[in-house]
Amino acid sequence: MDAALDRAQRQIETHPDSAFVALDSLDRSHLTTREQKARHALLYSIALENCGIAMTSDSIINIAVSYYTEAGDTENAEKALFWKERIIEGMKRHVR
Numbered sequence: 694m695d696a697a698l699d700r701a702q703r704q705i706e707t708h709p710d711s712a713f714v715a716l717d718s719l720d721r722s723h724l725t726t727r728e729q730k731a732r733h734a735l736l737y738s739i740a741l742e743n744c745g746i747a748m749t750s751d752s753i754i755n756i757a758v759s760y761y762t763e764a765g766d767t768e769n770a771e772k773a774l775f776w777k778e779r780i781i782e783g784m785k786r787h788v789r
Contacts, residue, residue, distance in 0.1 A: 716733060732757070747784075751784070
């Protein structure tokens with residue numbers, strides 16, 4: 694799973710559609726640790742945003758926000774909060 698997440702992370706900025714497909718097709722039952730689940734949630738949220746796919750909820754990114762905040766991982770917590778803000782802004786635009 695870590696190797697699949699690594700590949701998706703490398704693709705996320707230049708080929709977000711490929712990263713999205715890879716992340717979406719992963720069998721989430723193989724994400725066995727909270728860290729893997731949080732990393733997947735963060736990457737998946739970024740991929741959705743970068744592909745222009747509107748989200749109607751912030752529940753996925755909240756997995757990453759919660760984990761990274763509780764783990765004291767400031768860098769990833771800040772990244773997750775940044776993307777949560779973008780998601781919320783996108784949800785507001787979508788509702789209008």
